[in-house]
Amino acid sequence: MSRRKLQQLVDSLGRSARHFNKSEVECLIKLFNTLVAESSNRFAAVGFDRNMFRDTLHSAFGMTDDVLMDRVFRTFDRDNDSCISVVEWVEGLSVFLRGTLEERIKYCFEVYDLNGDGYISREEMFQMLKNSLLKQPSEEDPDEGIKDLVDIALKKMDYDHDGKLSFMDFEKAVRDENLLLEAFGPCLPDIKSSMAFEQKTFREIRKL
Numbered sequence: 001m002s003r004r005k006l007q008q009l010v011d012s013l014g015r016s017a018r019h020f021n022k023s024e025v026e027c028l029i030k031l032f033n034t035l036v037a038e039s040s041n042r043f044a045a046v047g048f049d050r051n052m053f054r055d056t057l058h059s060a061f062g063m064t065d066d067v068l069m070d071r072v073f074r075t076f077d078r079d080n081d082s083c084i085s086v087v088e089w090v091e092g093l094s095v096f097l098r099g100t101l102e103e104r105i106k107y108c109f110e111v112y113d114l115n116g117d118g119y120i121s122r123e124e125m126f127q128m129l130k131n132s133l134l135k136q137p138s139e140e141d142p143d144e145g146i147k148d149l150v151d152i153a154l155k156k157m158d159y160d161h162d163g164k165l166s167f168m169d170f171e172k173a174v175r176d177e178n179l180l181l182e183a184f185g186p187c188l189p190d191i192k193s194s195m196a197f198e199q200k201t202f203r204e205i206r207k208l
Helices: 003-016 022-038 050-061 066-076 086-098 101-112 122-132 142-157 167-176 178-182 191-201 203-207
Strands: none
Touching (some): 003 022, 022 050, 066 101, 086 101, 086 191, 101 122, 142 167
């Protein structure tokens, strides 16, 4: 990428990924190019495919839940072409690492709405909670415990009592109780891993 091209990209992303300054945007573009160059994948010329992205989520942020990592990939992949471009990478990370509460509520809701129909259904909650909970060998029927959790979540968050969570339900519940933001499984980085990622990625700036 020529210096001029890079500058144009940095300028445009400096506006759209508003939680990063231009120096940080440039570092994220460099990291993207490095990760893409290290991959021998056929997609690598244009960006991250699902596996590369999952590897990055796992190594940088310790994520392990396949269902949620897949949904994070789809949330970053705005144009649904199964490949994350440099623009989607920087704009996605802007919310992922530094998003406002409003942006993170929207992001988590999109991740948890597994089939994209605008609701988090009972079945979707069950599937996500089943994946994110550790199985206890002594339990007779672990599914029963998960069903109970789904009932509790609905009781607490389903304000219009239609048996599923709309965005309005989810937003109201999280605004009342911020801890509910990741109620159905971790899809944002914890503070420790996001700080480590930022320190490592932006260390060049700090040296200046």
